[in-house]
Every structure is written in structure tokens, then in C-alpha cells.
Amino acid sequence: MRTLITISWILIFLSIVVHCQEWNGDPAVCQPDPNPSNIPPGIYPTFPTKAQFALEILQVGTVEGLGVHTVQHMMFEYFYDYDANSLVLVKNMNNIIDAEHYHYSILKKAAYYARSFCNVTTIETNVPMDGTSAIFVNGQPHIRPLHEFLLFSSNNLAEPTIQPKYIGEDIVRGIPVHKWETCILDRVNQRTTRREWSFARSDYLMPTGQITTSTPVQALINSSKSINGTHVAEIDEIFNVISYKPGITERSDLFSPPRGIFCSGYGDDTLFSLEEQGIIWSNRFSVRIDAITSRQALWHTFHLRMETTRESKMMRIDYKPLGDDFETIILDYTHGIKYIIDRRVGSCTITQGLDFQSLDIVKNPIEFFIKYEQYIISNDPKNKIYQFNGLRPCRGGAIECVIVTTSFENFPELPETEETWDATNAEWAWSQRNPMSPPPPCQTPPCTKRFDYPVHLLLKLFKRTGGEGPGFRTEDVEYYFYEYNGDVHGNEFDTSLCYRSNDLKYAHLVYNLKVSRKENEIEDAQLDRRDLMRNVHYQTATQMNIRPSRISHLEIDHDEQDQTIYVMFTLLDKTPLINDPNELNIDQARKQLESAINDNKLTFGIQLLDNDKYNITVNAIKNSLVESKTYISSHSRLKATEKIKYSKHSIAGAILGGILVGIVIGGVLLIIVKFMRKEPLPSVPQVTRSITSPFASVSFSRNPAAQPTTKTETDA
Structure with missing residues (x-):
């Protein structure tokens, strides 16, 4: 019985194959012409290797027997590049x-x-009926030439x-054109297609x-579909080529x-x-960062500083939490200590551990950035987890950025449901400050030119909902980076305020250094003062065998008279x-210093910016380490007051100069009054008589009756 069924299936298959071999298309649509008419010279279409065009497509489909009619209106935009072996279809x-x-x-x-x-x-x-299918050129997969891509002609x-x-010729959309006809038979799928192409004269x-x-x-x-030679469906389409x-x-x-x-994939x-x-x-x-989410219209701004060395890693964030005062968070990754400073009242909270409570990234983008910094910034740059997504204009087209993306599964958490997002895509946009600069020197060529300016970070979160609609939920969180620079110093991670507010021990110390020569090298323009500060900071911490972060408020000054x-x-x-x-x-640290x-161990050299000059050597002065109060009270230079003395000749000159200036100003005022009142100036005797003593009416006599009485004409 099983053998009979197998033989029956073989006979059915052979009959179908024979029938398919005998199928020669749908004559109601078209029939291939083995001897096409002669083509007039100079009108055969030519095609470029690159093209950009849009297709307005109107498609009408009919299924025989079921009375089903479908109408679709679509718009396709093609970016065809044969040389780049690529195609973009929108x-x-x-x-x-x-x-x-x-x-x-x-x-x-x-x-x-x-x-x-x-x-x-x-x-x-x-695939003969699909212009987007690939062909092989010299054994390698390749996009089709444009005439094959449009299914206009093919000699493959x-x-x-x-x-x-x-x-022949015709008028299409008001344009005089040459018209061409092709007939394509797909014998495998029993599909017949007639195309009538029009090209502008x-x-x-x-x-x-x-x-x-x-x-x-x-x-x-015009296209028809047959099954075993029976016509079952027909599709009519109109392609209008726009903006070719x-x-x-x-x-x-x-x-x-x-x-x-x-x-x-x-x-x-x-x-x-x-x-x-x-x-x-x-x-x-x-770097200054602005953050915004798809659920909030409010921008969140914070300032981020980071310093990573072989011995330590520090991060500082300045921001204003919602409904709270300005805060500074300093994270000591080396010891796992978190300092939270309230900038309004000057208080500080010190906690052990760098973790934050579970939070919603859509509502707290700044706290999320702080908590998951290891995913955002400190991710190992050698991990091959990123995908190149080309170049894209950023900041309104003013900057061209390179786009790289990666994805994290089951990240981050959703506090309201105690679950996680199914996935989060992270897209980075980086640019270059000077795109025309050459690549930096490197040890292992080929050298890659560095992208040295982060522009934005987009986090796209996905969560399956399983309900109505699209069945998923998405949220976006964007971070925009501004003023990225490397001008960061150790004092920006200063935690001395936390020591003072929490009654922890600290001491103000002073010591002196001297340079190797007597010339005024400290004020030399070729001396890098920041380099001097870094050397003093490093050498001081090294001699005390402590971390540099335990040295706070470092200040350097000098006396021009003795080069001290x-x-x-x-x-x-100690670290709290x-x-x-x-x-x-x-x-113990103070005794070490x-x-x-x-013992003359605190000594170091400074390289001047002018390479033609020599280096200078800086040494600590013996027995100069004291507390700052003792130093200021005993050091004459810091108590000195400046006294200014004037000679007798300069004083006399100042008096005479003041009198002359007063006379000139008085004369100018008299002239101005004359022109304003339009009256002649009084004569000199009148002026002198009008100047009387302000004490003329004041009597110094003890007996008022003894004063003479002056009568006016009216009294007489």
C-alpha cells in the first residue's frame, strides 16, 4: 500500500513538471518577441552608476473567483550606488x-x-523578477546594474x-517620451509580467x-499569476518616477x-x-550634560568631572535634585566611599558603598547616569560590542558625528514592577574638534584618528507589554554633552568640607622651597606654574606616603627678594x-614629611617651556615645616604693611595745583551762568562786596542790649 502511494506521488510530480515545462506564459498579458523591431539610432536608454529617485506606486490586485480587489498607494525612495555596492530604500x-x-x-x-x-x-x-536580488560579479555578490535593477533589460x-x-513615441505626464516594452516569463512560479517603460526624449x-x-x-x-496553467490572480501597477x-x-x-x-542579526x-x-x-x-526623557519636558542639567589614574578613580557631579538644594556628589571608586555635600548649608554625608537605590531612569536620568556610569563611560574600550551606524549630522547639522550603537539585555530595572526592561540600545555620537588635523602618533600602526568630543548619548528602552496595540513599550532618554575639556585638577575633588562638617581631623601646614639659581625663575614666562603645582602636590603626597586626595587647598606663593x-x-x-x-x-604623615x-629628600626638577634653557631644581628648606598659624605669626613678610611717604615739594605742588584747578572751574561756571541768565557779569568791586563773611550776623557779646540798633528808612 505504501509503495502504491509513493508511485502515485511520483506520477503527480512528473505530470506537474511536464505541465510546467509546457507553460509559455499568459497570452492575455504578453508574449516574448524573439525578433524585436529595429531600434532607431540614438534613443536607446543609458543608465548611470549612481541614482536617486522616488517611485509613486499605485497597485490594484484582483483574485479570480473570490472577487477580492485590493488597492494600495505607496511611495518609495531609492538611493542606488553601484560603485559602493549598496542600496537604501525608504x-x-x-x-x-x-x-x-x-x-x-x-x-x-x-x-x-x-x-x-x-x-x-x-x-x-x-531572482529574475526581483531587481533588488544580487548577482555575482567576478565571483563576489553584487548589486545589479541599474538597467537590470529596473528590470528594463538583462543579459545575465x-x-x-x-x-x-x-x-514608439508618446506624451506621458506632459513629457515627450520614447516607449519600450518588455515581456518576462517566470516559468518556475508561472508568472507573466509586461512592463511598458517611458523615457524622456x-x-x-x-x-x-x-x-x-x-x-x-x-x-x-501588468502581471498575472497562474497555477497549473489556470489564471488565478492579476496585478496592475503604475510607477511614476519622481525627482530622478x-x-x-x-x-x-x-x-x-x-x-x-x-x-x-x-x-x-x-x-x-x-x-x-x-x-x-x-x-x-x-563636561556639562543636559538630559531629557520622553516622559518629561523638563531639562536636567549637571556638571561631571572625572579623574582616572593608576592609583585611584574619582568622579564629581554637581546638580540640583528635583525639589532639593544644589548638591555635589564625590565618588571615591578606589575605597568605595560616597560624599554628598549640600551646597546651601555646607553639610556633608559620608557613606560606604557607591550603590544607589533602584530608580526609574525616565524620572531620574541624572541619578541613573551616576549609578550606571560603568556602562556609559567606564566600559572597557576594548570590548567588541559596538556596531557602526555611519555618519550623521548633529547639533542641527553644524557637526558631523560618527554613530556607534550597542545593546544591553534585561537592563535597567523598573522599580514600580520590580522587573527590568527587556533591552536598552545605547547610541553614541562622537565628533572631532579639528577634523583636518593629522592622526596622533601611536606605537602599533595602523593609527586611527581619535574622535575627541562626545556629542550625545541616546538610550532607547524596550519592554514587551503583551496587550493590545503594538505589544511593546518604548522610552527614550537623551544626554547632550557640552564644553568637554581636560582642564581638571585634583582640588576639584576636594573633600575637606566633609572633614570639617563631620569633626574629622585635619591640619593646616606650611613649608618652604628654594630654587637652584638666584635669578627670578619663578616669574619667568617659560615656567609652567601648573606643572609646578602638580610636582609640589605629587612630591608632598609621595614623601608622606599618602594618597594625593588627602592634600587639600594647596597654595603656592613666593618672595621675589630671596626666591623662597x-x-x-x-x-x-585617614579615609573615613x-x-x-x-x-x-x-x-604619622606629618612626621614623614x-x-x-x-633629610633633603623633597627635591625635584622643572622643565622650562623654552627647551633651549636649562632645568631648574627645587629643594625643600630644612626645618621649615610648621603649622600655618605659627608660620603667619612669625613670618615678617606676611605681616609686613606698606607705608607710603610724600616729600614737601610734592605736597606743596598738590596744594597749588588744587587752587589753580578751582579758579579755572569757577571761571567756567561764571561764564555758563552769564549765558544762561543773559545778564552781564558784575564788576569786580561788586563781586568783592557781595562776598561777606558767613559769621557777620553772629554776635559774640554776652549782653544783647549793648549791641547797636540799626534803623531802616521805614522805621524812621
């Missing part, structure tokens, strides 16, 4: 924009649905030949101007994938590390909450 269907990126060299197509999700599939090869030996037939000036290649205007397509250009207009936003999308072979692209954070930097350098600083006690027996306390100064 689709607009029902106001939903999808994008497809074809990478023919690896036979991968990335489809971005609604510009939010990515699906990677394989590009098929040698691996596919049926497509030979256009000239059918070469003597007609198109809106794009005079070009050397042909301009397609329209394509009318034999080249590609530079629009980087269209050639780059949508923002915040990571395509995992490309495989791990396409991933790279940040170090390979020359994207590396500086060991010390300062005054070093004043605050020495902090850490009972490390190997760490010296404040008294005093011994180093007295």
Missing part, C-alpha cells in the same frame, strides 16, 4: 515609514520597521534574457537640468540607520571596540569609614 505605506539597507557584499538586508525595530535577512541571488546568463522592444529639458543619461518617467506593469537624479544628494541621515537602533563579526574607532575618554575630563617658595596646604586624616591599618594617620624635608 518606504512610506499608510504613513508608516520603513527603511531597508542592502549590504550586498555580505548579502544582508536590514529592515527598520517604523524606524524603531530592526530585522536582518539574507539577500536572495539571481544565469537568468532569462530580458530584451526591450521599442514601441533627450531634446526635452527636464526640471533636473541637462543630463548625459536617460531619465525614466513612468512604468506601466543621476547621482546621490548628500543626505547622511538617510544613509545611516534610524536613531537608537541596534541590529543583532549582522553577527558578532561586524562588531568592533571603541578603541578600534579611535573613541577613547580622557583620563581626566570635565611658600607651600601652604591642608592635610586630611575605612579602617586600613596600612594608611598613615595625620600625625618633616623627616623628608630635613
Whole structure:
């Protein structure tokens, strides 16, 4: 019985194969013409290697027997580049924009649905009815030439030949055109397709101007589908070619994938590390960051500083929490200590551990940045987890950025449900301060030019909902970076305020240094004062065998008369909450420094900026380490007051000069009064008589009756 069934299936299959071999298309649609008419000279279309154009597509489908009619109106935009072996297709269907990126060299197509999700599939090869399918050129997969891409003509030996037939001239959309007809038979799928292409006449000036290649205007397509020779469906389409250009207009936003999308389907072979692209954070930097989320219209601003050395890692954040005062958070990653400083009242809270409570990133983007800094900044630059997403204009097109993305699964947390987001895509945009500068020197070529300016970070979060609608939830969080620079110093991570507010020990110390020569080298323009500060800071901490962060408020001054350098600083006690027996306390550290100064161990050299000059050597003066109060009370220079003395001649000259200036000003005022009142100036005797003593009416007599009485004419 089983043998009979097998024989029956073989007979059915052979009958279908024979029937398919006998199928010669749908004569109601078209029949291939083995001897097309002669083509007039000079009108056969020519095609460029690059083209940008849009297709307005009207599609009408009919299914026989079921009475089903479908009508679709779509808009496709193509960016075709034969030399780059790539194609970008942007689709607009029902106001939903999808994008497809074809990478023919690896036979991968990335489809971005609604510009939010990515699906990677394989590009098929040698499909005669699909112009986007790949062909092989010299054994390598390649995009088709444009005439094959449009299914206008084909001489590919691996596919049926497509030979256009000239059918005359016509007017299409008001444009005089030459018309061509092709008939394509897909014997495998029993599909017959007739295409009628219209190309603008070469003597007609198109809106794009005079070009050397042909301009397609329209394509009318009739296609029928048969099953076992029976006609079952028909599709009619109209392709209106709009804005055809034999080249590609530079629009980087269209050639780059949508923002915040990571395509995992490309495989791990396409991933790279940040170090390979020359994207590396500086060991010390300062940057101002603005954050915004898709759930809030309020911008969140904070200032971030970081310093990473071999011995320590420090981070400082200045910001204003919602509904609270300005705060400064200093994180000591080396010892796991967190300092939270209230800038309004000057209080400080010291806690052990760097972790923060679970929080919602959409509501607290700043706290999220602080908590997960290791994912954002300190991620190992050698990890190959990033994907190159091309170039894109940033900041309104003023900056061109390189775009790299990665993805984190089950991250971050959702506090309201005690769950996590299913995935978070992180997109970085980096740029260069000086794109024309040469790459920096490196030890292992090839050298990669460094991207030295972060522009923005976009976090796109995904969560499956399982309910109605699209079945997922997305949120966006964006960070914009401004004023990124490496001008960061150790005193910006100062925690001395926390020592004072928490009654921890500290001491103000002073000691003196001297230079190797008597010349005024300290005021020399070739001396880098910051380098001097760094050397003093480092050498002081080294001699005390403590961390540099325990030296606070370091100040340097000098006396021009004897070239003495005054070093004043605050020495902090042991790291709070850490009972490390190997760490010296404040008294032990001070004794270490005093011994180093007295034994002439605190000495170092400074290289001047002018390489033609010599170096200078700086040494600590013996027995100069004291507390700052003792130093100021005993040191004459810091108590000195400046006295200014004037000679007798300068005093007399100042008096005479003042009198002369008064006379001149008085004369000017009299002249001004004359012109304002329009009266003549009084004579000199009148002026002198009018000047009377203000004490004329004041009597110094004890007897008022003894004063003479003056009568006026009225009294008489």
C-alpha cells in the first residue's frame, strides 16, 4: 500500500513538471518577441552608476473567483550606488515609514520597521523578477546594474534574457517620451509580467537640468499569476518616477540607520571596540550634560568631572535634585566611599558603598547616569560590542558625528514592577574638534584618528507589554554633552568640607622651597606654574606616603627678594569609614614629611617651556615645616604693611595745583551762568562786596542790649 502511494506521488510530480515545462506564459498579458523591431539610432536608454529617485506606486490586485480587489498607494525612495555596492530604500505605506539597507557584499538586508525595530535577512541571488536580488560579479555578490535593477533589460546568463522592444513615441505626464516594452516569463512560479517603460526624449529639458543619461518617467506593469496553467490572480501597477537624479544628494541621515537602533542579526563579526574607532575618554575630563526623557519636558542639567589614574578613580557631579538644594556628589571608586555635600548649608554625608537605590531612569536620568556610569563611560574600550551606524549630522547639522550603537539585555530595572526592561540600545555620537588635523602618533600602526568630543548619548528602552496595540513599550532618554575639556585638577575633588562638617581631623601646614639659581625663575614666562603645582602636590603626597586626595587647598606663593617658595596646604586624616591599618594617620604623615624635608629628600626638577634653557631644581628648606598659624605669626613678610611717604615739594605742588584747578572751574561756571541768565557779569568791586563773611550776623557779646540798633528808612 505504501509503495502504491509513493508511485502515485511520483506520477503527480512528473505530470506537474511536464505541465510546467509546457507553460509559455499568459497570452492575455504578453508574449516574448524573439525578433524585436529595429531600434532607431540614438534613443536607446543609458543608465548611470549612481541614482536617486522616488517611485509613486499605485497597485490594484484582483483574485479570480473570490472577487477580492485590493488597492494600495505607496511611495518609495531609492538611493542606488553601484560603485559602493549598496542600496537604501525608504518606504512610506499608510504613513508608516520603513527603511531597508542592502549590504550586498555580505548579502544582508536590514529592515527598520517604523524606524524603531530592526530585522536582518539574507539577500536572495539571481531572482529574475526581483531587481533588488544580487548577482555575482567576478565571483563576489553584487548589486545589479541599474538597467537590470529596473528590470528594463538583462543579459545575465544565469537568468532569462530580458530584451526591450521599442514601441514608439508618446506624451506621458506632459513629457515627450520614447516607449519600450518588455515581456518576462517566470516559468518556475508561472508568472507573466509586461512592463511598458517611458523615457524622456533627450531634446526635452527636464526640471533636473541637462543630463548625459536617460531619465525614466513612468512604468506601466501588468502581471498575472497562474497555477497549473489556470489564471488565478492579476496585478496592475503604475510607477511614476519622481525627482530622478543621476547621482546621490548628500543626505547622511538617510544613509545611516534610524536613531537608537541596534541590529543583532549582522553577527558578532561586524562588531568592533571603541578603541578600534579611535573613541577613547580622557583620563581626566570635565563636561556639562543636559538630559531629557520622553516622559518629561523638563531639562536636567549637571556638571561631571572625572579623574582616572593608576592609583585611584574619582568622579564629581554637581546638580540640583528635583525639589532639593544644589548638591555635589564625590565618588571615591578606589575605597568605595560616597560624599554628598549640600551646597546651601555646607553639610556633608559620608557613606560606604557607591550603590544607589533602584530608580526609574525616565524620572531620574541624572541619578541613573551616576549609578550606571560603568556602562556609559567606564566600559572597557576594548570590548567588541559596538556596531557602526555611519555618519550623521548633529547639533542641527553644524557637526558631523560618527554613530556607534550597542545593546544591553534585561537592563535597567523598573522599580514600580520590580522587573527590568527587556533591552536598552545605547547610541553614541562622537565628533572631532579639528577634523583636518593629522592622526596622533601611536606605537602599533595602523593609527586611527581619535574622535575627541562626545556629542550625545541616546538610550532607547524596550519592554514587551503583551496587550493590545503594538505589544511593546518604548522610552527614550537623551544626554547632550557640552564644553568637554581636560582642564581638571585634583582640588576639584576636594573633600575637606566633609572633614570639617563631620569633626574629622585635619591640619593646616606650611613649608618652604628654594630654587637652584638666584635669578627670578619663578616669574619667568617659560615656567609652567601648573606643572609646578602638580610636582609640589605629587612630591608632598609621595614623601608622606599618602594618597594625593588627602592634600587639600594647596597654595603656592613666593618672595621675589630671596626666591623662597611658600607651600601652604591642608592635610586630611585617614579615609573615613575605612579602617586600613596600612594608611598613615595625620600625625604619622606629618612626621614623614618633616623627616623628608630635613633629610633633603623633597627635591625635584622643572622643565622650562623654552627647551633651549636649562632645568631648574627645587629643594625643600630644612626645618621649615610648621603649622600655618605659627608660620603667619612669625613670618615678617606676611605681616609686613606698606607705608607710603610724600616729600614737601610734592605736597606743596598738590596744594597749588588744587587752587589753580578751582579758579579755572569757577571761571567756567561764571561764564555758563552769564549765558544762561543773559545778564552781564558784575564788576569786580561788586563781586568783592557781595562776598561777606558767613559769621557777620553772629554776635559774640554776652549782653544783647549793648549791641547797636540799626534803623531802616521805614522805621524812621
